[in-house]
């Protein structure tokens with residue numbers, strides 16, 4: 352990538368102090384709901400193209416005849432009085448979306464893996480991803496109506512989580528519940544960060 | 552589905568779209584790739600040579616009068632991220648926008664984490 356040219360341009364406006372927390376989990380687990388419950392802007396969504404098409408670029412004929420698949424991404428923002436901006440990015444955790452996660456996870460403060468207790472296996476891939484990348488994460492089990500009432504230790508066992516990974520119950524529709532989840536995520540990241548610093 | 556109609560048929564792994572007609576088939580921008588939370592700001596109108604700019608370029612210019620994150624621009628224009636990156640690359644190339652890349656390291660500084668924690672608690 353043309354970084355020299357980029358950096359020359361980059362000086363032009365001041366970069367805000369920003370950070371991001373990732374929201375992962377299977378389909379229908381409540382990612383969009385969670386981001387929307389706390390974002391100061393209306394829940395934003397965008398999409399990323401899954402299959403790389405027409406990499407030979409400038410070949411309009413080729414691209415127009417290839418279909419591309421997209422994946423939705425939720426996006427929320429919280430601006431704190433200190434001027435620090437927290438972005439939330441939510442996207443599915445399935446392995447086929449990991450190419451997107453690499454950009455999202457870069458420089459992320461931490462991650463929240465949303466779990467539906469009726470389908471815990473859906474979040475295995477998210478857990479795997481953050482373990483591998485060593486991104487500090489917490490697991491939040493969304494309390495769906497009619498879902499079995501698991502306690503957090505049962506969920507920890509089912510997901511084979513390390514003992515230091517926080518597991519919480521939440522309701523992604525409620526702002527105060529989402530707030531608690533994010534606080535748990537940052538607290539966990541801070542703890543990990545300090546432990547790593549002490550080791551150096 | 553509500554917004555976007557059948558483009559969101561399958562919600563997460565949407566149906567097929569052909570978004571790259573807007574970029575004349577280009578899937579990658581000229582120059583450097585823009586990050587999701589890089590902030591883009593329109594240069595003054597006097598700087599901008601509007602020749603060759605499409606309606607989507609103009610729309611983006613209008614939206615980033617104040618510095619705005621790339622992901623936010625994609626959401627506001629309802630265009631795929633990849634398309635927005637290409638269009639912003641065009642604008643960057645002709646000096647119509649400037650970019651600030653938030654330093655990734657600062658998000659992992661203890662002071663930033665503490666500031667986020669205090670901010671969340673006060674919400």
Ligand SMILES: Nc1nc2c(ncn2[C@@H]2O[C@H](COP(=O)(O)OP(=O)(O)O)[C@@H](O)[C@H]2O)c(=O)[nH]1
Nearest residue numbers: 378379380381382383384493494495496522523
């Ligand atoms: N009962 C209950 N329903 C929820 C909760 N979170 C989300 N939902 C519902 O579950 C559905 C899927 O949520 P959504 O946020 O779209 O999931 P996503 O696919 O992960 O983005 C929606 O109808 C939500 O209203 C929750 O905590 N409790």
Ligand SMILES: [Mg+2]
Nearest residue numbers: 382383423425
């Ligand atoms: Mg969703």
